[in-house]
Amino acid sequence: MSSPHDDPALTKLMERLTSEWTIHGPSATLENLARDLERMRTYRQALETLLLQARLELGLPAIIDEGGLGCDVPETTRAAYEQRYVAAVRRVGHAVLAAGDLVNAWPYFRLIGEPEPIREALEQDRWLASGSTTVVQDDDPAASDQREQHAEAQFNRLVEIALYEGAHPARGWQFILERHGLCAAITAFDQLPPDRKVRGRCAGLLAIRLREQLRGGLIHELERRGATIPDSARQVGAPLAPLWVGRPELFADDAYHIDLSHLAATVRLAPLSDDPQALSAAIDLADYGTKLAAPFQQSGDPPFEALYPDHALYLRGLLGDDPDAVERAIAWLEDRLPTPPPSSFIEALPAQALARLLIRHDRLLDAARLAATYLYGVPETALTVPTPAQLCLRAGPQGVALLVELARTHHDLPLLAAALALSNAPNHND
Template sequence: MTAIMKYDELANLADDPREMFQEVAHALVAAGELHRLFDLRLLQERHRHGLPLDRRTPIDDVEEPLRSQVEAGYLAACREVGELLLESGRLREAWMYLRPAGDKFSIRKRLASAVLDDQRADELIELALFEGIDPERGYAWLLSRNGTCNSITTLDGMSQQLDAADVRACAGVLLRHVYRELHGNLRGHYNKLKGSPPPSESSVGQLIDQYPELLAGGNYHLDVSHLQSTVRYARLLTDSALVEKAYEISDYGSRLPTDLQYPGEAPFEDLFAAHRRWFGALLGRDVEEAIQYFETKARSEGDDPRSTAAVETLLILLLRLERADEALAAYRELVTKERELSTHAPTLLELARASGNWERYETICRERDDLLGYASGLLARHA
């Protein structure tokens, strides 16, 4: 700083604090001392409001309305320094300041143009995925760097921390990645058998339908646990093209030898075959059979409040098939007052809104003596 501005020149501005702060700020920016710039801005705020300059008075001890004014200055300083650090390419440092300011947009935009290389990979993945700035991009980077096994384990550990939209986005990334791997391995096997590659447009489903020899003799082409995790997460997806890929993976898995058919969790104990029914129904294939299958699973749960996965699965399937009135009827029959569903399941109010059957909704509320639910329905119905 001294090469840019002499200390005696700064002393001459002692009677003009505003100009002095501005000159010091210019000097710090020029020197790249942006963390010191943040300290300067906090000092400036304290001076402006007549607070002690040694920062021994916590902001929480400052009374309103002054506290709100000081906090606003603090956030403005965070944005200023964060943006300057972004411009310098110091993304991790920038996030230290942009996070309290609630500004994901600026750093998310910068991540979109970032190039993943050995030097910055850990930093970029940490920011995008683990800091939740752009989980979809971060998860794609993680897959490309660490592979499928590690990335599935990471998603399992993070899925409760991410919001539903971000988990769904990561599920899409995982599905496309695993589908490409399976597709590539099947094509490679075909080429080995036939001495030439299969038609370029052949999908996974077409390959296993048209060339059963690919699965002959207990052959498999990808770690089965990776396929299982992929279809499990794929249940979150609604895009028809992705659902089709999930169906093809499930169909492939259902054709594997019995000793590779590892059981899943209810109601997907027969993991690949059950998922094949699920995705097939969403694609308009054997819809009634799938509904009957999952309804049977839901009824077999009984009314055990600790076991709700099957009935939740049925409700979700019916709602996604745009059969909300049937879902509402199933809710009335299968979900007792004492049975609490998880946050993944549609609520009674959501089913009523989707079906438009407010009369049935109100009947259910009366049967359960649910005055709050009844009031919520009245508000939603007349909104």
């Protein structure tokens, strides 16, 4: 095994270091050295060089005793050194990332609490290809297997960084969907953080993917039966209904064309999405579910006691292409609201669904009134919509007045104080 002592480039840098130190001085020499080490991808030494440069320029000891930023750094210099420390780590992190090594760049950005560069990089599709199991075949099967194992390990590490270590949970979940399929992605959905945007994005991707899988199953069955299928029905994103309308035989004898556990899970999650394309896909899936034989008609939590028909109605309301569909969904949910206040989390679910629908169509004051009546006291972690206070704030001056009333009704003194502060703010005193 070779060691750093065998590296001619490092040996040459060592020889230059002494002479340049005398000619150019410590600061310029260390800057040049750090740049060379970054170019050579010797990142740990590059970071140590930058930190040494910072210490010398700030009048600190060349080597700090135990504790890193500990007792050897005077209070008067500590803030300046911490800034240089963060800047050095950031610089090296960007150098590692620019070299295409996201996995080894992540520890640098995680150290300083700046996940944004990694988050942006993960949005690039090339990271999906980086874990590809397709390798160049050669005459050495052992080498080919080793490359494949390395690619798989790198891909799994990307998933860990993105999803489980929080760099970009939605993208990490999407990697699982793209690489390992629907079953693994549905299982991993519970690992997502309780962030409505993250979960909504992933639920939408799931609906879009499953619709195309269902399209393939329907087309396969129709072709087996000798049916003619128009090109328009084969296109990705096209509605599915033309494939089954007028063909009841597709559902005869308890037939189905997709994994029904995937169908039920995806339809349940679909209302989390705000993406019109995903909502359209979910409507197709719910409509398909209504065509299934009675043994496959599932029930769900309120207000979706009839899983597929109820979701089809609600999803059309969320999509909002048809104003009448919006009003039908609102009326349907209003009929399912319990006598206030709800006595359990389950009883509050129809109110959450209705609030989401109202928010979707910018009826914020109505949503705030609903939340004030039905959702006060529901733990924030159990909400799929903003809190009553947040909705009141979004609803403008009338919402703030509602917030005062809500706080007084529940003797919530901190909330009352916040409401009074808001009601006396200049933008609420017009």
